[in-house]
Amino acid sequence: MEIPSFSLRLQWWFFLVNLIICISLLGLESLSSTPTFGNETDKLALLTIKHYLVDVPNGVLSSWNDFLHFCQWQGVTCSGRRQRLTILRLEGQSLVSSLPPIGNLTFLRGLVLSNNHLHGTIPSDIGLLLWMRHLNLSTNSLQGEIPIELTNCSNLRTMDLTRNNLTGQIPFHFGHISKLLILRLGRNSLTGVIPFTLGNLSSLQQLSVAFNHLEWGIPHYLSRLKCLKYLYLDVNNLSGMISPSLYNWSSAIEFFVSGNILSGNFTPNMRFNFPQLRKFGTAGNQFTGIIPNTLSNISGLELLDLGNNYLTGQVPDSLGVLKDIYCTPTFGNETDKLALLAFKNYVVDVPNGVLSSWNDSALLPVGGGYMQSPTSEGHSLEVGGSEISICHPSDIGHLPRMQHLNLSMNFIQGEIPIELTNCSSLRTVDFTRNNLTGQIPFHVGHMSKLQHLWLGTNNLSGTIPPSLHNLSSVIEFAATDNHLSGNFMSNMRFSSQLRNFGIAMNQFTGIIPDTLSNISGLELLDLGENYLTGKIPDSLGVLKDLYWLTLDFNSLGRGMSGDLNFLNSLTNIRGLRLINPEGNHFGGVLPNFIANLSTQLQQLVLGENKISGNIPKEIGNLINLIQFIATRNYLTGIIPTSIGKLQNLGELDFGWNRLSGLLLSPSAT
Structure with missing residues (x-):
């Protein structure tokens, strides 16, 4: 009886071993497929959104079907490795609906639903989007109050709720969204006061609350916001x-x-x-x-x-x-008047809108943003933010003496007219935040007096025309948030007069060229959210006037030691205030020579890279630092006590590392 009993136990033992192996294999299979199951949540959330939205025939949502992976659906951008939804961009698609539930889009970083026909209230579950950086719901028909839950989105950099029918007060707790750079709430029906808590937004660069019903005075603390540049x-x-x-x-x-x-x-x-x-x-x-x-x-x-x-x-x-x-208009300018009235014939304005004052009873149309210089010749046309549409914008070429053209924040569609180049005196062109398509006209490079060209937040495609590279007069070029593309190295040959250059949120590829150092007066360089690769050239260190360097969310760096050596070259720039290489592949340790960076540095954003080692104690030398972010790296060791000496520090984020120790407040050191 002993032998059968032993045999039975042996069989039972083999059964258990096989069972354990099978369970282990199932576990490995489950782990390997986690991203697939994880992003199913995103797909289901998108299908829920599609169910809510009413699209035009063959519109943007026609690609949202089972024949394509949801990351290939139009308007959808996913992360490269985990295939999680990171950006949902459906602006200007004539979508009709109340704003659908969006709280399940866990990894969403950008939500752009501007210039549609959305109505109803902003859902409170928007506060579940904890990683969201950019929110744009502008130019819709949203109603009700701004949900207090928005203040849970602590990673927000930009919030644009312009041109809706929002009511109520500006939430007091907006002052807790400490990373906010741009806050646009204009053209609503907001009441109450400008909350004093906005004075806590130490990184805020733009505040727009124009065209509301706000009362009381202008808070004096706004002057203390060291980064605030634009106040409307x-x-x-x-x-x-x-x-x-x-x-x-x-x-x-x-x-x-x-x-x-x-x-x-x-x-x-x-x-x-x-x-x-x-x-x-x-x-x-x-x-x-x-x-x-x-x-x-x-x-x-x-x-x-x-x-x-x-x-x-x-x-x-x-x-x-x-x-x-x-100034007050004078006689002797009938040519300008006739040209402007001809221009008005092609403009679709809202009832009693900006152009209602443009009529024959006036000597010159001076309402509606038209301005003239003391010489009584029409030099500036300003109808920005006026909700107009232009049927035949080519007729703008009939204003040859015009020096400044601002058609920003309207509903202008189609391509940039080639006739614009007839305006040979133009110094400023602002087409920001419209629905322009097509390419930047080649002949823009022939406008020899052009100094400021702003084309941001449109749907422009193609490359930056080579003719523009040779335009020695250009001081500012901004084409952020379009669909521009091309190899960055071959695209970069601007003159040494350039001061501000912004092409973030496009599709440029290639490496950052050494020839950038030829733009000796460059002050602002924004290359974020493209597909740039390689290393950052040391030659950037010769740009003595540079104060703003943004390289976030590209594919820069190799994840290796020495990736951060470019910081050493930046120590030559004494006025540098912002360095942001977040969301790249920079590896190696944070070097001690970080202490030699400009003492004027206010923002250092190194998050979501592959930086390892300790935080050098020399970080305490950056006495004017307001924001220091190093989240989601491989940092180890003890948090240096020298950080407690940074009197101006308003935001400190070391999350998702392996650091230890205590943080001392400035008052405790």
Whole structure:
């Protein structure tokens, strides 16, 4: 009886071993297929969205079918390795619906549903999108209050809710979205006050709440936001005086408070400390006094609008140094008037809209944003943000003396007209945030006086035309958020006059060329969210005026030691304020020479790379650092106590590393 019993136990033992092996194999199979099962959630969420949306025949959603992997559906971008949905971009597709549930899109980084026909309220489950960086729901018909749950999206960099029917107040807790760079809430029906908590947004660069019903005064703390450059408070019910601290706002580039009930007395020697200011508008308020001579000290001022106030006295001769000034029209300009009225015939405006003042009873159409210089020749056409559509934009070429053209934030479709090149005096062209398609015209490179070309947030494709590379007058070129492509090395030959160059959120490939160092005066370089590879050239270190370097979410670096050596070359740039190589493949340790970077550095964003080793204690030398992000790397060791000495530090993120130790607040060190 012993032998059969032993045999039975042996068989039972073999059965258990085989069972364990089978379970292990099933576990391995399950692990290997985790990304597939994981991204099924994204697919189901997208199908739910499709169920809600009403599309035009053969529209964008026709590709959302089982014949294609959902990452190949139009408007969908997935991460390369895990195939998780990261960007959903369906702007300008004539979609009709209430805003569908979106909280299941767990890994979403960008949501762009602008310029559709969405209605209803913004769903509260939007607060579940914890990784979202960019939100654009502008130009729809959304109603109700802004959901407080949006404040859970702590990684938001840009939020654009412009041109809807939103009501209620600006959420108090928006001041807790500490990474916010751009906040646009204009052209809604918001009430209440501008929350003082917005003063906590130390990284904020642009704030737009124009065309609402906001009341009380302009918060003085806005002048303390060291990164804030663009402030648009036009057409509200703001009252009181502008705090003197706002007249000493050193980072301001554009400052508009027109169309309120603000008051105050302008004096001849009133102090203005706006070293970077380009545009300043206080029209349509209750200011008194005389136009200050000191305005001429704002050497870079391009646009000054003081109309419709209670100012007296003479226009100072010193303002002759300014490029544009709002003035009363005079006779002798019928050619300009006829050309503008012809242009009006091709424009579809909203009822009682911006062009309603353009009629034969006026000497010259001066409402609706048209401005002229003191010479009484039409020099500027400004109808930005006016909700117009142009049927035949080619007729804009009938304004040959025009120097400044702003058609931004409208509904303009089609291609950029070749006739634009007839405007040989043009210095500024702004087509930002429209629905333009096609390529950048080759002949733009023949506009020899062109200085500022802004084409961002359209649907432009193709490459940057070679003719534009030879245009020695260009100071700013911005084509961010389009579908431009091409090999970056062969595309990069701009003149040494260029100051700002932004092509983020496109499809450029190739490597960052050494020839960038030829643009000796470059101040801002934004190459983020493309498909660039290779290393960052050390030659960037010769760009002595560079203050803004953004390279995030490309495929730069090799995941190897030495990838971060380019930081050593950047130590030569003493005015550098932002370095952002986030979301690439940079490896190696964080070098000690990081201490030699500019003491003016305010933002250092190194997250989502392959950086290992310790955080050097020398990081404490960067005394003006406001933001330091190194999340999702392979950092180890103890967090250096020197970080506690960074008095201005407002955001510190080391999440998803293997660090230990305690953080000391500045007051404790």
